[in-house]
Amino acid sequence: MAEQFEPKIAVLCCNWCTYAGADLAGTSRMKYAPNVRLIRTMCSGRIDPSFVMTALKDGADGVLIAGCHPADCHYINGNHKTMRRFPVLHTMLAQFGIERDRVRLEWISASEGDRFVEVANEMTETVRKLGPLDWKSRTAAGNVA
Amino acid sequence: MSGKKPQLALYWAASCGGCDVATLDVNEKILDVAAAFDIRLWPIAMDFKYKDIELWADNEIDVCLFNGAVRNSEQLHLAKLLRRKSKVMVAFGACASFGGIPGLANLHDRKTIFEAVYGYTVSTHNPDKVYPAPKLKVSEGELTLPDFFDDVFALHQVIPVEYFVPGCPPTPETIMTAVGAIIEGKLPPAGSTIGINRALCDECKRTKSDKPKIERFYRPQEILTDPDKCLLEQGLTCQGSATRGGCGALCPSVNMPCRGCYGPMPSSSDAGADALSAMASIVDASDEKTADEKMARLVDPLGTFYRFTLPVSLLVRSPKQPQS
Numbered sequence: 454m455a456e457q458f459e460p461k462i463a464v465l466c467c468n469w470c471t472y473a474g475a476d477l478a479g480t481s482r483m484k485y486a487p488n489v490r491l492i493r494t495m496c497s498g499r500i501d502p503s504f505v506m507t508a509l510k511d512g513a514d515g516v517l518i519a520g521c522h523p524a525d526c527h528y529i530n531g532n533h534k535t536m537r538r539f540p541v542l543h544t545m546l547a548q549f550g551i552e553r554d555r556v557r558l559e560w561i562s563a564s565e566g567d568r569f570v571e572v573a574n575e576m577t578e579t580v581r582k583l584g585p586l587d588w589k590s591r592t593a594a595g596n597v598a
Numbered sequence: 599m600s601g602k603k604p605q606l607a608l609y610w611a612a613s614c615g616g617c618d619v620a621t622l623d624v625n626e627k628i629l630d631v632a633a634a635f636d637i638r639l640w641p642i643a644m645d646f647k648y649k650d651i652e653l654w655a656d657n658e659i660d661v662c663l664f665n666g667a668v669r670n671s672e673q674l675h676l677a678k679l680l681r682r683k684s685k686v687m688v689a690f691g692a693c694a695s696f697g698g699i700p701g702l703a704n705l706h707d708r709k710t711i712f713e714a715v716y717g718y719t720v721s722t723h724n725p726d727k728v729y730p731a732p733k734l735k736v737s738e739g740e741l742t743l744p745d746f747f748d749d750v751f752a753l754h755q756v757i758p759v760e761y762f763v764p765g766c767p768p769t770p771e772t773i774m775t776a777v778g779a780i781i782e783g784k785l786p787p788a789g790s791t792i793g794i795n796r797a798l799c800d801e802c803k804r805t806k807s808d809k810p811k812i813e814r815f816y817r818p819q820e821i822l823t824d825p826d827k828c829l830l831e832q833g834l835t836c837q838g839s840a841t842r843g844g845c846g847a848l849c850p851s852v853n854m855p856c857r858g859c860y861g862p863m864p865s866s867s868d869a870g871a872d873a874l875s876a877m878a879s880i881v882d883a884s885d886e887k888t889a890d891e892k893m894a895r896l897v898d899p900l901g902t903f904y905r906f907t908l909p910v911s912l913l914v915r916s917p918k919q920p921q922s
Contacts, residue, residue, distance in 0.1 A: 503872075
């Protein structure tokens with residue numbers, strides 16, 4: 454049997470909600486796909502579009518952006534900025550030829566360890582089906598959205 | 599240089615000719631330029647043969663102002679040739695500096711571009727499916743054309759470049775700053791961009807509020823703008839906040855949003871990401887549905903945010919190295 458493709462997924466998440474949610478999943482001994490790599494920022498609002506682009510360029514097959522639920526932001530409205538930027542970033546990445554399912558935005562609170570597990574597993578399977586992104590060897594022909 | 603005037607070459611590659619016209623827009627100062635330099639090459643104004651350039655000694659030219667991106671083998675050949683003949687190479691204009699408008703073609707490759715241009719556009723009549731070929735044998739001999747690359751390159755991606763003069767086209771003031779620095783020998787460190795290190799908003803005279811907010815996006819033809827208020831706050835995709843100043847905020851002063859032709863700020867890792875981030879963050883939406891609806895009015899984000907900089911963007915695809 455051919456070896457299964459193991460995608461690399463960068464999770465850009467905020468310190469106060471999603472990172473704590475992932476921590477809860479860990480301390481509760483929940484199992485989730487080892488394909489996700491967490492990168493913590495203080496707020497999801499700190500996640501500049503260039504972070505997502507750099508991750509995709511440098512080898513990530515998918516990127517999950519995650520933060521506090523709207524209205525729950527530790528900094529009052531940092532996640533509102535994430536929420537506004539995401540639809541444009543998503544469209545723009547599709548124009549670059551990156552499948553929409555490779556990039557996802559989720560709100561996961563500190564108490565939602567189970568939700569974190571669910572999203573991490575779902576995202577891993579979705580990106581596994583899409584196959585490697587391998588941006589560096591791609592040419593854009595035929596990929597224009 | 600013992601009384602000999604500095605030698606100047608101007609060349610154009612994948613460009614529209616606007617940079618050359620802008621050079622003439624310095625008006626009577628062009629006479630100062632002609633007085634200060636020996637103009638050795640300027641295809642738009644005078645007749646030259648490529649074989650003459652090949653006869654020059656290496657480093658014979660003091661300054662070469664190279665405008666236009668590199669998208670075919672002829673342009674690459676000239677870029678390499680002029681690099682060898684010139685002491686100082688200047689990427690002149692947005693195309694040479696960042697790839698410019700022609701750089702948007704990097705969303706496609708040669709095959710898909712040819713299929714569109716010589717195949718299915720409405721005005722194309724090509725029943726025999728004739729495509730440009732680098733070589734064609736006819737009874738009189740062999741005809742050749744430059745080889746069209748898959749990718750468009752900014753000048754520094756194919757040869758080493760000392761200075762960048764941004765702009766589409768560079769304004770006469772920017773050109774004279776660059777030329778003045780060359781004449782007086784007061785050149786900045788190699789790798790510098792001629793321009794200011796502040797955002798365009800700093801030069802723009804429009805009133806900006808402390809807490810800017812965008813109610814909705816408009817395209818320029820959809821709105822009569824207030825002549826005194828910030829265009830971004832009125833819903834136009836003005837990229838001043840993510841664009842290097844130096845042009846004197848020309849476009850906003852005539853009610854057109856900044857399109858970003860002076861390129862990213864010095865500290866920027868990606869021009870488009872910066873503009874997107876700045877613009878989207880201040881849209882008036884505090885729930886996902888409103889955000890999705892309002893952001894959907896921003897049509898063609900890639901074309902808007904990378905209008906001049908696609909070949910130097912973070913997500914530039916790995917180009918097939920051009921063959922000289």
